[in-house]
Amino acid sequence: MGTPWGRASSPWGGATESGIWSNEHVIDGPGDLDPAWPSVPYGRPLPGQAYRVMDADGREVPSGAVGELWIGGASLASEYLGRADLTADRFVTDADGSRWYRTGDHGYWGDDDLLFFVGRQDNQVKIRGHRVELGDIEHHLRAIDGVEAAVVLPASGNTALRALVVAEKMEDAQPETQFGDLVRDRLAACVPGFMVPRDVIVVSELQLTANGKIDRAWAARVLDGEPGGGVVPGGTGADVAEAWAAVLDAAAMELHGPDANFFALGGDSVGATAVCAHLRARGYRVTVADLFGNPTLDRFIAAVDAMGRCEPDETGASAAPATCAGAVDAGARFPLTPLQRAYALGTDGIRGTVRAATAYSVILGLRDARSGEDPGAGFTATQVRRAAEGIVTRWSGCG
Incomplete structure (x- = not known):
């Protein structure tokens, strides 16, 4: 050479x-x-x-x-x-x-x-609906300064990813937990969130098989044997932790403690809805948007605390969710949810162009009461471009 x-x-x-x-x-x-x-x-x-x-x-x-x-x-x-x-x-x-x-x-x-x-x-897995090539993530991890080698594995149930990394100079590296967090943050800056392992654990070396390949079975045992982490506070924290544990891996939550990230641990929009329903049933004023805006356990607990709870009834129990909301006029107009808008556009299309079939929906055709015209006719090229740019994210990769 x-x-x-x-x-x-x-x-x-x-x-x-x-x-x-x-x-x-x-x-x-x-x-x-x-x-x-x-x-x-x-x-x-x-x-x-x-x-x-x-x-x-x-x-x-x-x-x-x-x-x-x-x-x-x-x-x-x-x-x-x-x-x-x-x-x-x-x-x-x-x-x-x-x-x-x-x-x-x-x-x-x-x-x-x-x-x-x-x-x-063969190392391709599906994480929260996204097809992921483990070798691709390993490639991005190795491209990060200070990382000598890496192996990535799916967590139980393919809800998230986990990684082992070897630092180039262990004696000069930061404390292992800090270095693992640093690597995870750098990876998150250059690939989509579903490709970022929820755990990045630093080891001195990666064990190899007799054929010179990374021993993935050994790596899985190392990842499964990691010790537990922080303690979740009581009160609101206990209620939130209970709601999260109903849809996430409780062991992973324990590993990360208050810094646990709902989506990094495998949560998705369906799980977020379940968490909020669980908490609203206990009287908390919380929405899915609150969880998306505060994805870590400590921040979400603080947000739920700040919103308060519904007034308790005469028995001391919190009011049911329906009694928390203000009175609503059944005939009043209300904005479509993002999902409702997606179904409507999928069925009727934009300017007559239908891109996909719609299932499990009831479509009501409404005309603009102000002009009697198709509301879509008022879209400008700039509005369409801004809408498209708002849902497109480009990732340049690490290194």
Whole structure:
């Protein structure tokens, strides 16, 4: 690897189905290994070989985005002998007639058209409705300053993610809990929230299998054996903790204590609704928006305390939720909820264009009482653009 006597190293990769070797990265000097790279590159295709990086729908992804590696070229196998079903699944033909082998591995194109290997597609899990590639998150973690190695695993029930990381210099690192929190915060700044592990635990090294792979079974045992954390206060705190525990992993709540984040622990909008219903049944004036605005346990407890409770009745018990609300005129107008608006737009479309079918809804067609026109006709291009920008978040990735 750039040795003084001039010898070079040339790591190769590929798959048996494509002739075993399909790519290489020649290392002939220090300039062939960038310290900023998360790993030695897969490199470039060998002569007569080709690579593509594709999404789940068979479309090419942009440079830097992780996708499945497809291999093409003259050396592709013709079939799996006696396995027509597997052949049809793994070998595909594109619109121009070229054959490709779907490797099941994930990777991405880096700078200078260098291919980087991320991990097996077998490490793909679904977290709160989002399909997540564990190797992709591990790649982002390794790109963070101070992280030497990382492994990510799903929590029980696939409600959240957990991670083990190795610091580059343990003797110089911050206290382990602080370093883990720092890594988690940095990751949260460059990937969507559902890709951020709820736990980032620092270890001295990652145990490997006999084949040199990270021992994920060992990692799971380490994560399951972490000690408990902070104590939840009594009073309102006890009621809130009880409501959270009904929809979250109680052990994870104990690990994080007052700093526990509802959504990082696997909570979603359905769980938030259940939490608020639980608390309103006990007389607390709380809404789902309050939980979204105060997602950590200590902040949510403070918010619930600040809103107070409904007046107790003559028995001393808090009033039922219905008696907490003010009187409402049954014939009064009220704004649609976001879900109601989504159903309405999904069925009637915008300017006559219907994008998706609607299920489980009753649609009432109303005309603007002021003008008698379709309310949608008053939308301007600027309003539509602002609305679209408000629901789109772009993530640049770590590193």
